Amino acid sequence: xxxxxxxxxxxxxxxxxxxxxxxxxxxxxxxxxxxxxxxxxxxxxxxxxxxxxxxxxxxxxxxxxxxxxxxxxxxxxxxxxxxxxxxxxxxxxxxxxxxxxxxxxxxxxxxxxxxxxxxxxxxxxxxxxxxxxxxxxxxxxxxxxxxxxxxxxxxxxxxxxxxxxxxxxxxxxxxxxxxxxxxxxxxxxxxxxxxxxxxxxxxxxxxxxxxxxxxxxxxxxxxxxxxxxxxxxxxxxxx
Ligand SMILES: Nc1ncnc2c1ncn2[C@@H]1O[C@H](COP(=O)(O)OP(=O)(O)OP(=O)(O)O)[C@@H](O)[C@H]1O
Ligand SMILES: [Mg+2]
Numbered sequence: 001x002x003x004x005x006x007x008x009x010x011x012x013x014x015x016x017x018x019x020x021x022x023x024x025x026x027x028x029x030x031x032x033x034x035x036x037x038x039x040x041x042x043x044x045x046x047x048x049x050x051x052x053x054x055x056x057x058x059x060x061x062x063x064x065x066x067x068x069x070x071x072x073x074x075x076x077x078x079x080x081x082x083x084x085x086x087x088x089x090x091x092x093x094x095x096x097x098x099x100x101x102x103x104x105x106x107x108x109x110x111x112x113x114x115x116x117x118x119x120x121x122x123x124x125x126x127x128x129x130x131x132x133x134x135x136x137x138x139x140x141x142x143x144x145x146x147x148x149x150x151x152x153x154x155x156x157x158x159x160x161x162x163x164x165x166x167x168x169x170x171x172x173x174x175x176x177x178x179x180x181x182x183x184x185x186x187x188x189x190x191x192x193x194x195x196x197x198x199x200x201x202x203x204x205x206x207x208x209x210x211x212x213x214x215x216x217x218x219x220x221x222x223x224x225x226x227x228x229x230x231x232x233x234x235x236x237x238x239x
Pocket of ligand 2: 040
């Protein structure tokens with residue numbers, strides 16, 4: 001469904017992503033793991049058209065999308081839940097969700113989708129009139145995911161959904177990701193620093209280090225890998 005071949009991305013002279021190749025098959029959950037500054041967010045931004053690539057190809061459903069306009073990529077069925085959630089704080093929960101449907105115009109469809117999001121995240125229905133800024137971190141993450149789902153994506157890019165959340169809340173968010181795949185056949189590329197929780201829900205994973213793919217394999221293979229254990233699962237009690 002999503003294929004990257006030898007992707008390079010620069011910020012001026014900074015070579016942030018170096019010849020990265022990866023693929024995500026339909027219905028797969030794939031984890032992209034790496035430390036701070038590894039290039040995870042940069043890579044997701046290029047997939048969703050927020051950044052230009054300086055080399056390589058990105059294909060979605062067999063179509064080249066490298067350096068396409070973000071709104072066209074959303075229309076093709078690929079939605080991005082950004083790092084730090086980036087909900088619109090002064091706007092209501094409902095308006096944040098409706099913004100996610102900006103590529104649509106059939107009012108009845110949008111209302112039905114909104115209902116579906118509220119069924120999935122009842123807390124958002126309870127607080128639909130409140131400012132998004134008043135939500136807790138976990139609720140804001142649900143809102144950011146709900147907003148992305150309003151575009152009816154077939155593939156979801158999630159950038160560190162567990163960031164800053166208590167382990168219990170983080171688990172709940174990850175459970176929703178698994179449910180979305182099961183019930184809607186959603187394909188997911190999941191960026192995380194917490195390798196253990198990401199690999200617990202992913203089928204496969206890639207380890208990114210200073211812009212390069214260092215390792216890839218099934219979640220079981222990566223969890224058993226000595227380098228992964230040392231670098232990302234070192235302090236077991238913290239995970
Ligand atoms: N706007 C920018 N201008 C210049 N360099 C940048 C910019 N944004 C990111 N970088 C650099 O690109 C590299 C990759 O950054 P990126 O944010 O993609 O990492 P990341 O893996 O998402 O890290 P984190 O886990 O901290 O979110 C880093 O070296 C970073 O300093
Ligand atoms: Mg990042």
